[in-house]
Amino acid sequence: MALFLGGVTTLVIAALPVLRGYRFYGQSDSLTHLGWVQDLGTERLSFLEFFYPGTHTISVFFAETFALSYEAAALLMIVTIAGLFLLFVPLAARALTGDRRSTVIAAFSGFLFLPITNVSGGMMYHTFSLGVLFFPLVLFLIIRSLYEPTSTGIGPFRISSNAIVLFLSGVALLFFHPQITLNLLILLGAINVLYVYVWLRSSDATGVLSPNALVFVALVGAWIIWISQFPTALVVGENVVDAIQEMYYGTGEVGRTVETQGQSAAAVGGSIPELFFKLFFVGSIYTTIAIAVVIASFLKWGTIDSKTRSITLYVGFATAILTPFFIAHFLGDVSHLFFRHVSFGLVLSTVFGAIGLFWMSSVLGEQFSKPSVRTLGISLLAIGLLVSLIVVFPSPYIYQQNHHVSDYEYDGYASAFEHHDEALGFSGVRSSPHRYSDALVAGERPGLEGAITDEELRANPALARDTDFYLPIAKSDRDREVIAYRELRYSETSIDGLEGMEGVHRIQTNGEFTLYYVSGETFQSEAPGD
Incomplete structure (x- = not known):
């Protein structure tokens, strides 16, 4: 009942623009996406004619099915994807540990909406942000694929029913935003590299996990086929390469966007430390705990079962490979894209940070009384919810405008x-x-x-x-x-x-x-x- 009420309450917060009867929510990119939804619905635009048609197609489907205006259908689509986030964060933790207590902690961790930072995107019609909220479903399938028995194949080239669903979800994510799909491909690629390395060198517990290499290969093919139709998709990659070259030759800048935003915040009475606390403090705690979970798994500390330890090491290794790619977006003219990838990383921090909190509560429960540990945990989560949910929507509290249309x-x-x-x-x-x-x-x-x-x-x-x-x-x-x-x-x-x-x-x-x-x-x- 607590999970149900907590989930419904959090979803109600995400749905405030709908419940308050807003005509629309989102005054920048969101309005452009709304125009594309209408173009798609009136057949002025084809599914194959633009870069990320996934959310637009869902919006048109809602409009046609429920006889809604395109504005209302787009807002309903956002709430639906937010609901998927709230559902699959605890399911991913459940798939990882199989313990109902970790599911509860992960559920309340999901209620924090840590990936919504409002620095680049937010709880509005922003396709990358919506892809980030959709990603826990894909992560859940990745975790299941790492230990689910396979039906056919030899060695790393195996396939299962879960693998098929993982591929379809990856394609859906591609239609949400190809850039976030590239993050997924790097994640899956690193997992497969580690698998092959362990498989060739030893018979450790990690060696029995199935990485679904065929899914990775198929998704790479789908990604290449899709972005090859849009030459502008390569512009971001070229900008990242240019930014790295500029830094190498000493002509580039680090964190240009952060510097600019810091100056603007200072001009209106704010500061970078203040904004960091309001936007990233809780997320940084979860990230620290998630890193500690990976280190503990590597050093075999505690009573971590082999399956959970192996999966944690796989995802932790893949995230370490992703990190330099994320940092490269902190340079030069692409620094505004860095916080998109921070939001992506905060999904992983939410799930594995929740696992860390579960392990910490188990250890503390052996040292102190369980009611006192439970009270402490509830108090900290309540503070975290207050600090996090207050910034789900922009407001003068974070020196940003509200996007009510x-x-x-x-x-x-x-x-x-x-x-x-x-x-x-x-x-x-x-x-x-x-x-x-x-x-x-x-x-x-x-x-x-x-x-x-x-x-x-x-x-x-x-x-x-x-x-x-x-x-x-x-x-x-x-x-x-x-x-x-x-x-x-x-x-x-x-x-x-x-x-x-x-x-x-x-x-x-x-x-x-x-x-x-x-x-x-x-x-x-x-x-x-x-």
Whole structure:
């Protein structure tokens, strides 16, 4: 009952945008993905025509099956995948140890949602983040494949019913995001290398485990076939190689994104240590425990059974191989991708950290009374839940905006795009409204101007361009700049001062969205001295 209530409560938190009746949630990449969902559902786009169609196909399926809007179907898809995460984290631990107590600890560890850091992605329509939440299902199948009896094959080339499901799940992950599938391939490849090494050198317990090498080979083939259709998929790999070369020759930078974010946080009164504590403190504890579990398995400490020790060593070795690949993404222009891989690693930390907590509770239970150990464990998990779940969604607590897309804002942009003069473009605060045009415009996108600056707002937007243009200002823009970012780039005075400014005409408003027509060309031609 505790697991059921805990799981439902945590899933309710993940489903807050749905339960609160949000039109949509996610104001950046998510809006672009929403546009692709609609394109796929209306057959303007084919499954084979874009890079990661998995989540989009699920969203269309939900929309057609349950007669939902595409916005609601996309939000339901996110909640469903979050539910898979909550289900398969404890199942992976159960498959590893076979002990119900470890399952309970892993379940509550899953409730922490450690991979959701909001540094790169989050609990919104972000395909890599959704792939990370889907990964525990694949990890569960990997763990089962490492000891499940095989039906056919010789040596490392074996196959089983579990292997078939593992392959299909790997293909599903490929359609979620090929980049996270590459992580899976490195993980499986390292497991197979270790297996072959042990198989050739000794008859240790690890040698009887089946690595399902055929699954690895098949997934590599599927990955190559899929990404070969999209030349842009190789750009990230080229950028990583370039970043490594720049570091080798002394011209590159380490953690450029972290440095930039640190400067921005400092400008609004925050700091890197503060943000690390809020976002990664609990995850770092689990990671430390998970590393200790691998070391203990290697040194054969404690009363670890051979199956659990062997699987832990396999996955631990594979993770060690993955680590340099992750670190390479901390360099140069690709440093913003590093935290995606941190989220991937935190899935492994969640499962194996929970195993470590289970072993620690068993040891402490022999030294102290079980009720006191249980009370201590519950207290620590309760603190961890509070610290972790409070940052599942962005907020000023972590100096980020909330990504709620309200009915008023969504409809405001829809009306603006529908009735605009096609000869004029749209500007915006911090960025142009290109994400909303992706979500709302089915055909040719409207013209987009560069973002208008705070200085241009203060001076008069009509002086910023040589042509007339539209300037949409949403309530979320104002809240983001004034509340979340504490007037770092735009001041409250600059945004509110648009009303009544010469050459700036309010032509549409609904309370949360206002569209201004800026007479740049006309105003400048009539200005004194021209």
